[in-house]
Amino acid sequence: MTDGQLQQIRGGLIVSCQARGDDPLRNPAIIAALSMSAVQGGAVGLRLEGLDDIRVVRSKVDVPVVGLWKVDLDSDVYITPTVWHARQVAETGASIVAVDGTARPRPDGEPLVRSIEAIHAAGALAMADVSTLEEGEAAEALGADVVSTTLSGYTPDSPQRDEPDLALVAALTEHLSVPVIAEGRYRTPAQAAQAIEARAWAVVVGTAITAPGWITRQFTRELDGVAKAAAPNPRPQQAGRKCAAGPSR
Numbered sequence: 001m002t003d004g005q006l007q008q009i010r011g012g013l014i015v016s017c018q019a020r021g022d023d024p025l026r027n028p029a030i031i032a033a034l035s036m037s038a039v040q041g042g043a044v045g046l047r048l049e050g051l052d053d054i055r056v057v058r059s060k061v062d063v064p065v066v067g068l069w070k071v072d073l074d075s076d077v078y079i080t081p082t083v084w085h086a087r088q089v090a091e092t093g094a095s096i097v098a099v100d101g102t103a104r105p106r107p108d109g110e111p112l113v114r115s116i117e118a119i120h121a122a123g124a125l126a127m128a129d130v131s132t133l134e135e136g137e138a139a140e141a142l143g144a145d146v147v148s149t150t151l152s153g154y155t156p157d158s159p160q161r162d163e164p165d166l167a168l169v170a171a172l173t174e175h176l177s178v179p180v181i182a183e184g185r186y187r188t189p190a191q192a193a194q195a196i197e198a199r200a201w202a203v204v205v206g207t208a209i210t211a212p213g214w215i216t217r218q219f220t221r222e223l224d225g226v227a228k229a230a231a232p233n234p235r236p237q238q239a240g241r242k243c244a245a246g247p248s249r
């Protein structure tokens with residue numbers, strides 16, 4: 001990652017293309033198609049999970065990739081949780097490696113700074129995924145090149161809400177010198193624009209763009225509510241009625 005690439009993503013949209021667990025989209029070829037589609041739509045960067053997805057997508061797109069590896073090691077820290085995972089993601093070709101940037105104990109017992117050093121040694125930039133201003137300040141002091149609000153809403157120290165944490169974006173951009181990325185629950189273009197107005201360097205959007213299951217549920221939930229209240233069509237008494245002189249097709 002060069003300063004030029006950091007400039008390349010400035011003010012833009014980074015699309016997070018991730019599929020995990022039993023998600024039918026979990027297939028590097030599908031993630032690559034989603035990623036290429038996002039780039040066609042104007043995404044300036046991609047956020048990708050897992051070595052296979054990073055490797056395949058890297059061979060197909062030119063935009064900077066924020067890479068991470070979600071691993072469950074019986075710890076609250078699951079985003080690129082150890083120094084070893086950070087090194088693997090960097091060596092797979094991510095321009096920026098996202099790691100858990102909170103102060104919580106990490107499963108390998110190493111401090112955050114060791115992951116940052118490993119990422120730098122592999123020639124990538126380190127993004128600290130944080131949930132509070134204090135975590136962002138600490139991560140910057142340890143050498144993180146970029147700080148993202150990814151974990152706000154997902155730690156006990158941060159507000160639990162459905163909306164994005166724009167207040168944290170504003171606080172981080174006021175107090176930090178490194179670029180601040182707005183991420184987490186940005187569901188509308190207007191919310192993304194608000195983050196840039198709060199001086200975010202870029203905005204990451206995942207679910208609202210690349211999770212058709214979630215998007216579908218927004219529609220079905222709304223329809224379920226209306227369907228209970230509205231009468232069906234055709235109404236039962238009209239269903240058997242003959243049409244007098246309608247056009248025949």
Ligand SMILES: CC(=O)N[C@H](C=O)[C@@H](O)[C@H](O)[C@H](O)COP(=O)(O)O
Nearest residue numbers: 016150154184185186205206207208
């Ligand atoms: C908390 C956590 O693990 N966030 C993850 C980080 O990579 C992803 O699951 C999110 O999709 C990503 O942050 C984008 O956010 P949203 O999908 O809300 O636009």
